[in-house]
Amino acid sequence: MSIALTELLKIKHPIIQAPMFLVSNVDMVTEAMKSGIAGCIPALNYRTLDELRLAIKTLKKEKVEGGAFGFNLIVNKSNIKYKGQLEVICEEGCDFIITSLGSPEETIKQAHKAGIKVFCDVVDLKFAKKVEALGADAIIAVNNEAGGHRGNISPKALITQLVANCNIPIISAGGVGCKADIDKMLSYGAAGVSVGSPFIASVEAQVTNEYKQACVDYGAKDIVMTERISGTPCTVINTPYVKKIGTKATWIENLLNKNRKLKKWVKMIRFSIGMNATKNAATKATYKTVWVAGPSIEHTKAILPTKEIVKKLVI
Incomplete structure (x- = not known):
């Protein structure tokens, strides 16, 4: 329970660049790793398994000390590519997998055989206890300030409840746009944070400039x-x-x-x-x-390189 995210992933800062559908990519994660944090990409951002395999190979070459990379898997039946994606990730290797929307049981079993850690998205204590019992290495606590499909519980209430009742690290997801937000989540007992929306307006994100500028203007x-x-x-x-x-x-x-x-x-x-x-x-x-996007775009004031966004989060 006392293991910090920095120790768990051997990274410099307790931050995961959250996996974002359509937004996350190899360039973003490469720059994240060089900045001393972990980066994660949804496996569904790749149309084919060959593209996914190539992305993993590229990230392995780009990995530096103090950085880490992983992939997000949708683990329910709606993702017909799930089994193939899991197989490729376990064959090629990465530092961690984040599971969403379903039981992580098979992912945990196969990933651990390959020496890959598994973190699981949850929105409440009930599911946190379930994934802990299945052998998850950490819990991603998705609160009501997260972007995309969010939870319903405030960051403080969710983190403190999970920390008090679970014996694996709790990583807070949602409501982080600046260093003060990170300090607040860590003060509640979180081992680290998962940050997404601030990275939409990154130079490396392969979305339209209109989308990036909207994160600045709104x-x-x-x-x-x-x-x-x-x-x-x-x-x-x-x-x-x-x-x-x-x-x-x-x-x-x-x-x-x-x-x-x-x-x-x-x-x-x-x-x-x-x-x-x-x-x-x-x-x-x-x-x-x-x-x-999530409410943490409140702190997004310009389109910046990933390394500058990380710097704003840690200094």
């Missing part, structure tokens, strides 16, 4: 929850387009979601449409600006 008060992307509440910047389409599911979506036979298919279709819209907004010039 702030915490402009972050809203929407049900229109994946069917699960998700935080986005409240752009004019988001205001136009609204943030609540339509009446027909709500009706179909109540049908036990159709619910699964409706959610899959909604997820597919929403993810395509998010991808287009992040990577192309479009008026349909659905930009995922």
Whole structure:
């Protein structure tokens, strides 16, 4: 329980550059490692297993002392690429895996055989105890200030509850945009922090300059929850387009979601449409600006290289 993230991953600063769909990439993580923190990329950012394998090989070559890298896996049945992704990651090797949205049991089993640590996303004590019992090396405590699919509990309440009841390190995710935020999370008992939104406006992020600039121009008060992307509440910047389409599911979506036979298919279709819209907004010039971000963009004042963003977080 007393193991700090710096010791767990052999990094200089207790920070993980959080995995972000469409945003995280090899260049970002390389610069993160050179800056003394860990970087993580969603395996789903790669269309093929060959692309994923190449990314791992590249990061292994770029790794420096004081840095670490890992990958995020969606471990439920909706990710049909999961088994192949896990196999490639275990074959090639990395420092850690972060699991999301499902049971991490198989990931923990296979990753530990390959000498890879496994950290698991949780939003409450119930799931924290489950992943601890399965052998997780640390818990990613996703609080109600996280970007994207967030939790419902405040950082302080969630961290203190998990620290008091779990015997593995607790890594706080959400609500960190500056050094003072990190110090606050560590004071609650966190072993380290996972930071995402501030890195959207990094030079290395391969998203549009409009998306990056939005993270500069908008702030915490402009972050809203929407049900229109994946069917699960998700935080986005409240752009004019988001205001136009609204943030609540339509009446027909709500009706179909109540049908036990159709619910699964409706959610899959909604997820597919929403993810395509998010991808287009992040990577192309479009008026349909659905930009995922968290309230920590409040501290984003300019588009900067990753190394400068890290410096602002640690000094």
